[in-house]
Amino acid sequence: xxxxxxxxxxxxxxxxxxxxxxxxxxxxxxxxxxxxxxxxxxxxxxxxxxxxxxxxxxxxxxxxxxxxxxxxxxxxxxxxxxxxxxxxxxxxxxxxxxxxxxxxxxxxxxxxxxxxxxxxxxxxxxxxxxxxxxxxxxxxxxxxxxxxxxxxxxxxxxxxxxxxxxxxxxxxxxxxxxxxxxxxxxxxxxxxxxxxxxxxxxxxxxxxxxxxxxxxxxxxxxxxxxxxxxxxxxxxxxxxxxxxxxxxxxxxxxxxxxxxxxxxxxxxxxxxxxxxxxxxxxxxxxxxxxxxxxxxxxxxxxxxxxxxxxxxxxxxxxxxxxxxxxxxxxxxxxxxxxxxxxxxxxxxxxxxxxxxxxxxxxxxxxxxxxxxxxxxxxxxxxxxxxxxxxxx
Amino acid sequence: xxxxxxxxxxxxxxxxxxxxxxxxxxxxxxxxxxxxxxxxxxxxxxxxxxxxxxxxxxxxxxxxxxxxxxxxxxxxxxxxxxxxxxxxxxxxxxxxxxxxxxxxxxxxxxxxxxxxxxxxxxxxxxxxxxxxxxxxxxxxxxxxxxxxxxxxxxxxxxxxxxxxxxxxxxxxxxxxxxxxxxxxxxxxxxxxxxxxxxxxxxxxxxxxxxxxxxxxxxxxxxxxxxxxxxxxxxxxxxxxxxxxxxxxxxxxxxxxxxxxxxxxxxxxx
Numbered sequence: 138x139x140x141x142x143x144x145x146x147x148x149x150x151x152x153x154x155x156x157x158x159x160x161x162x163x164x165x166x167x168x169x170x171x172x173x174x175x176x177x178x179x180x181x182x183x184x185x186x187x188x189x190x191x192x193x194x195x196x197x198x199x200x201x202x203x204x205x206x207x208x209x210x211x212x213x214x215x216x217x218x219x220x221x222x223x224x225x226x227x228x229x230x231x232x233x234x235x236x237x238x239x240x241x242x243x244x245x246x247x248x249x250x251x252x253x254x255x256x257x258x259x260x261x262x263x264x265x266x267x268x269x270x271x272x273x274x275x276x277x278x279x280x281x282x283x284x285x286x287x288x289x290x291x292x293x294x295x296x297x298x299x300x301x302x303x304x305x306x307x308x309x310x311x312x313x314x315x316x317x318x319x320x321x322x323x324x325x326x327x328x329x330x331x332x333x334x335x336x337x338x339x340x341x342x343x344x345x346x347x348x349x350x351x352x353x354x355x356x357x358x359x360x361x362x363x364x365x366x367x368x369x370x371x372x373x374x375x376x377x378x379x380x381x382x383x384x385x386x387x388x389x390x391x392x393x394x395x396x397x398x399x400x401x402x403x404x405x406x407x408x409x410x411x412x413x414x415x416x417x418x419x420x421x422x423x424x425x426x427x428x429x430x431x432x433x434x435x436x437x438x439x440x441x442x443x444x445x446x447x448x449x450x451x452x453x454x455x456x457x458x459x460x461x462x463x464x465x466x467x468x469x470x471x472x473x474x475x476x477x478x479x480x481x482x483x484x485x486x487x488x489x490x491x492x493x494x495x496x497x498x499x500x501x502x503x504x505x506x507x508x509x510x511x512x513x514x515x516x517x518x519x520x521x522x523x524x525x526x527x528x529x
Numbered sequence: 530x531x532x533x534x535x536x537x538x539x540x541x542x543x544x545x546x547x548x549x550x551x552x553x554x555x556x557x558x559x560x561x562x563x564x565x566x567x568x569x570x571x572x573x574x575x576x577x578x579x580x581x582x583x584x585x586x587x588x589x590x591x592x593x594x595x596x597x598x599x600x601x602x603x604x605x606x607x608x609x610x611x612x613x614x615x616x617x618x619x620x621x622x623x624x625x626x627x628x629x630x631x632x633x634x635x636x637x638x639x640x641x642x643x644x645x646x647x648x649x650x651x652x653x654x655x656x657x658x659x660x661x662x663x664x665x666x667x668x669x670x671x672x673x674x675x676x677x678x679x680x681x682x683x684x685x686x687x688x689x690x691x692x693x694x695x696x697x698x699x700x701x702x703x704x705x706x707x708x709x710x711x712x713x714x715x716x717x718x719x720x721x722x723x724x725x726x727x728x729x730x731x732x733x734x735x736x737x738x739x740x741x742x743x744x745x746x747x748x749x750x751x752x753x754x755x756x757x758x759x760x761x762x763x764x765x766x767x768x769x770x771x772x773x774x775x776x777x778x779x780x781x782x783x784x785x786x787x788x789x790x791x792x793x794x795x796x797x798x
Contacts, residue, residue, distance in 0.1 A: 151796065207795070211628035214792040228627070235627055239557050248553060251546040252627050 139223060141188040141304055141335035142209060146218035148180040148359075149204050179204045179359045181218075188223065188303075189333040193346030193367055195374055196356035202339045205356065206306050209337060224303025224335075227253055229294065238282035242273055242292055245281055249296045263299050270321075271295035291318060298325050305329060308339045323349075343371050343443030343482055368508055371443065371482045372411060375506035391499035395431055395463060395489045398424030402485075402507055405474075415511040415520065418474040423487060425499075430464040433492035438471055441503060443482040448518060454492065477520045480511035536784055539630045546629060550637035554612075555644060569645045570652045573600045580721040591722050592760075594660045598753050599720040601653050605646040606686055606746065607711055612638035613690025614697050614704050621798040631791045632784075635690040643683055657757060669759040678752035681776055685745055688779030695783075695790040698797050718746040723754065724764060739768035745775040 152175065179201040186192055194202045207213040208220050210228040235252045236245045246267055250260040260267075268274050271291040281289060298305070307326070326349065329336060340346050346353055346367055353370035355363035357377075363370050404410040405418040413419045423436065437452030453460050485507065488500040540547060559566050577593070577600045584591050616634040617624060624631065661667055697703040719727060719741065731737040741747055748769045755763035 212625060213795045226628070235623055237553050237557065240553060244553075244556075248549045251543075251549040252623070252629050254543070254546070254629070257545050 139188045140185045140221075141190070141223050142184075142186040142220065142337065143222075144182050144184050144209075144218065144220045147182040147205075147208060147215055147220050148177060148217040149201075149208060149213060150175045150177050150180075150216040152176070177216075177359050179208070179356075182361045184354070184361065184364065186335060186337070188335050189330075190352060191330055191336040191338060191350045193350035193353040194337065194339045194356060195341070195343065195346055195353055195371065200356045201359040202356050203308055204359075205354075206308050206337060206339055209304075210306050222304055225254065225300075226304045226306065227297045227300055227302030228306040229297050229308065236281050236289065236293070239280055241280055242268075242277040242284070246277075246292070246296055249293070250300060253296075253300050253302075255300045259300075267292075267295045267299045270299065270325075272318075287315065287318070294322060298322075298329070302334065304335045304337070306337050309341065343375070344446070345444065347371055347443070347481055368480070368482065368510070372506065372508045375443065375482060375484075376411065388502045389500065389504065391489075391497045393499055394429055394496070395425055395427045395434055395498040397487055397489060397499045397501060398426060400424070400485075400487060400501075400505055402505065411506070412508045412510055413476055415477075415479055415509050415513070416475045418472065419476045419507070420473070421471040421485065421487075423469040423471060424466070425463065425469065425489065426466045427463040430462055431491075431498070432462050434460060434463050434498065435490055435492055435494075436460070436469055437488045437490070439486045440478070441484045441486070442518065443484070443506075446518075448478065448483070450486075452488075476509065478509045479515070479517050479519055480509060481518070482506065482508050535788075536632055536636075539632055540636065543630055543633055547633050547637055547640065550633060551640040551644070554637055554641035558641070558645075566645075566648060569604075570649050573597075573604045573649065574652070574656075576600050576604075584721065589722075589726065591726050592660075592758075594657055594758055595723045595754055596721050597653060597657060597660075598757060599718075599723075599750050601646070601649055602682065602750055602753055603715065603718065603720040603746075604649075605642060605682065606689070608642040608645065609639050609686035609690050610693055610707060610711065612642060613692075613694040614707060616690065616694045617698050617794060618701075618798065624798055625795050631794060632691070632787060635687065635694045635787070638694075639683060639687045639690050642686070646679075661758070664760075666759050668757055669755065671756045671763075673756075675753060675756040678749050678756060681752070682746075682749045684780050685749065685776040688776070688781070688783035691783030691787040692779070695787040698794055699790055714744075714746075717741065718744055719750050720746075724751055739766065742766055742768035743771040743775070745772045745779065748772045749776075 178199075182205065194205060196202050204213065206228070208215055209222060210226060211222075212228075235249045237248065240248065243264075246264065247257065247260055251257070268277050271288075271294070273288060273292055276284070276288065281292070284292070305326075323345075326336065330349075338346065338350060350367045352364060353367040354361055355370045355374050363373055401409055401422040402411065402413075403420040403422060404413060405420075407420075421438070425436075427434075435452050435454045437450065437454075439450030440448045442448060483506070484503040485505040486500070486502045487504065489498045490496060490500070491498070558569075577597045580596050580600065581591075581593050584596075613635050616638045617631065620634055624634075658668065693703060693707055697707075724738070724741070724747070727741055728738055748765065751763065751765075751769075
């Protein structure tokens with residue numbers, strides 16, 4: 138198996154203290170102001186990516202993910218070490234970056250392809266496919282300055298994928314375009330995977346990373362801190378660094394008449410756990426302290442995927458649980474048995490509020506991350522009670 | 530090691546990109562305005578007319594044909610310098626997001642201006658022919674040399690475009706310096722005068738005339754005049770060799786500076 142991307146001691150350093158625009162004046166006077174502090178946005182990255190693998194790069198904002206992609210693409214030059222790539226690279230770092238607003242869509246397709254090093258003849262052959270994929274047949278001779286942002290991105294994506302790269306670099310671009318185009322893009326990326334192309338994929342959509350990637354890289358403060366099975370790396374990420382920005386926005390608020398304590402996630406045997414098997418038991422132990430007697434409080438929970446999709450939510454009121462009052466310290470247990478969630482990473486939110494929903498006593502949004510592993514071959518977000526009836 | 534050779538290889542390998550960017554440059558230049566290409570011709574024509582009038586006022590005679598040739602050629606160089614200045618900084622989006630040989634940017638600037646210059650000759654030559662016909666003569670028999678001087682000027686322009694393009698990324702005040710420099714350079718180059726005029730003016734300082742010859746544009750502009758005008762005496766004193774040799778040297782320095790600076794382009798934009 139050949140190596141598609143190889144990085145050796147790769148590092149990129151910027152001067153921390155900006156001196157405004159680089160000018161001759163600053164260059165001459167710079168000698169008097171002493172050295173600026175270096176800032177390593179990426180350092181000491183060593184890895185090899187075999188051809189045909191899809192790698193998801195995750196980490197908080199500003200951790201160096203985009204620098205890694207820029208270095209791989211060759212747009213920025215490493216301060217130390219080097220990165221080597223095999224075959225043609227097409228980057229979706231910023232779709233339509235090479236577009237010129239005065240030119241028509243058609244002219245821009247050729248210009249963009251020329252930037253990527255594609256012979257004109259090849260583009261001519263693929264031109265119809267590009268236009269069809271972008272769904273821009275009737276607008277292709279219009280100057281792109283009149284395009285909507287969606288049209289812009291669609292054309293950029295169409296060129297980038299139709300030029301048949303060996304290595305595809307994707308930086309959080311799938312968040313643009315409408316749903317149907319997003320699905321089309323994901324479909325095209327799956328197609329790339331089938332054809333054995335190498336993909337380096339930066340995303341905050343953790344669910345997408347888990348779903349698509351063979352392996353995940355976790356980057357934190359310019360260091361490649363973890364690589365491996367996407368599920369494990371994502372779990373490490375959400376548990377260690379999630380609060381540092383990026384990803385899901387965790388928050389906590391409330392008037393605190395009733396306060397939630399240190400919540401524990403327990404498996405069927407009552408042990409602390411972070412990873413649960415689909416179909417088994419997930420128990421949530423919720424300690425609370427009521428600073429005063431509160432009549433008819435309502436405890437609620439909700440579960441979101443790592444991408445932020447709301448999966449399920451309920452509360453004691455909806456469930457018809459009688460809870461006349463709370464006073465002092467106590468403990469509640471929430472059992473999810475059987476756990477119908479499927480393979481993936483999730484966030485648990487908990488809350489306690491008044492019976493009429495007027496007062497929020499304490500709410501912890503996206504506070505507790507956990508992972509679900511599925512040993513059975515079924516797919517999706519949650520397990521439905523599906524039965525096949527085969528005629529006997 | 531020899532960077533101009535590397536550049537030649539880049540041109541051949543990425544000729545489609547070069548052509549695409551050149552075409553983009555030309556389209557952008559001529560699409561926006563009604564008169565389009567006409568402006569590239571009208572500007573030097575107006576300028577020539579002004580200089581002729583101005584010199585008549587001073588009662589200094591410089592033939593109209595000499596001025597015409599000078600102004601058109603001067604415009605070629607200034608367009609390359611001004612286009613070169615912003616060719617990298619103006620394509621920040623491209624440079625930051627797409628990996629391609631950066632030399633293509635100044636190359637396409639010079640190519641677009643070269644094509645513009647060639648097209649402007651379609652207007653310049655008939656006017657020259659008319660002026661010469663009025664004096665009862667025609668084009669000089671040296672006219673094939675015109676092509677050589679054009680290549681020579683293009684090499685010089687490319688060197689300048691590479692140099693100022695790279696410098697302007699690292700030192701944004703380059704463009705102000707260049708603006709002042711171009712104004713001074715205009716008067717130090719035989720654009721609106723010829724060497725005969727300069728020699729008469731500076732009869733008592735032969736060294737000043739030598740210095741004028743050492744200007745790389747001097748042999749080029751004199752070469753153009755010699756190639757087209759039968760009356761223009763082609764003088765090529767030893768000092769002119771300095772100006773002549775500065776042309777390839779400019780390209781070498783420009784290519785070296787550009788190569789050295791381009792690693793940081795994406796960081797500084």
